[in-house]
Amino acid sequence: MYHLIEEFEQNLGRNRTLSFLFSLIKIILSALLQTYVMQVFMDPCNLISGGFTGIALFISRVASLGGMNLPVSLLIILLNVPVAAFCVRAISKRFVLLSAIQFVLVSMFLEIFSFEPLFYDIMMNLLFGGILWGFSISLALSSGGSTGGTDFIAQYVSNKIHRSIFNIVFYFNVAMYIAYGFSFGWIYCAYSIIFQFLSTTVINKMYKRYQRMTLQITCKDPKPVVDAFMETVRHGMSIIECKGAYKGETYYICESVVSSFELPELTRH
Incomplete structure (x- = not known):
């Protein structure tokens, strides 16, 4: 099914307006699916993802321990906007635009929608959440955009040094999960790593992210x-x-x- 969508988009390639609209539809679906996964599968299990969204979740939960209310939706914007503004002169404007639309929509959808959890079993949440999270990121990538955050940095640095920095992004996520384990317990760190492994596996099957x-x-x-x-x-x-x-x-x-x-x-x- 996914390959049929790609083939359909390639046929639209000559019409730039239709092609952009189709990319925009995929960006909207990606943002909506990410919002759904965060509320339905991640929140009940205290999971975080990799990248800037994971940082936003981490900061929000640390703040809540001190009695502060820092919405994840606000943190996603505050973390992504400066990086997007810095990178826009060095990487594709279309890529930055679609990525910015994606993370802004996620921030908006988190405030608009309120999805109820489907499962209270940790393994079911990990399995379905990890797979759907990977699919949501792949949708954004296949549109010519991304989910922002580390993808901005990876694209910027890759253009400068002309090679992939996937390993650096991976080590960054590992460091974040270790910090999360210190703060909230190693069991949640382990669950988040499994969640990230499942989503990364889906992405690698569907899209070569930093190739x-x-x-x-x-x-x-x-x-x-x-x-x-x-x-x-x-x-x-x-x-x-x-x-x-x-x-x-x-x-x-x-x-x-x-x-x-x-x-x-x-x-x-």
């Missing part, structure tokens, strides 16, 4: 290609002059290393 790939375009006039590329993303491109083996005509190979986040937008152009 880097080489984009090559062969043409006779590289200027329009370079101009369109630089307008879409914010890093360099190499131009290699070559000759065709059959006719001996001069061609140019336009080459750049791009991330999986950027590829859908580049192919649409």
Whole structure:
């Protein structure tokens, strides 16, 4: 089913307006599903996720121990907006826009909706919650956006050093879970790690989150290609002059290393 959705979106690729609207629908569904998972599966079990959403949940629960009420919805905005503003000049504007819509909608939906828990069994919540959380993130990624937070940082740094920083993101999440274990008990730390493992497994099956790939375009006039590329993303491109083996005509190979986040937008152009 998921591959059929991807194929349908590829067929819309030539119409940028329809393509963006379809991406926007997936972003809305992603935000709604994340809100549902947080309220139905995560809250009853005191779970946190990875990334900035996990930090927001962590801070909110630490504050509640001191009698303070810091809404998760507010913390999601406060954590994400500065990072998005910092990264917008260095990464795809479309990626930042869709990601910003996603985390703003999650913040709004947390205040608007109130979903009741389905299960009170910890393993059932871990299983269904982890799988659906991974699916919600994959929806956002497949739209050309993300759920914000560490994805902004990962995209920014990857563009600078031209390699994936998945391991760094993983270690960051591990450190957060350890801190969570110290604060609320190691059993909740262990449950949250299992939850994160399940969601990451789903994401890896559906979407290569921090994958880097080489984009090559062969043409006779590289200027329009370079101009369109630089307008879409914010890093360099190499131009290699070559000759065709059959006719001996001069061609140019336009080459750049791009991330999986950027590829859908580049192919649409």
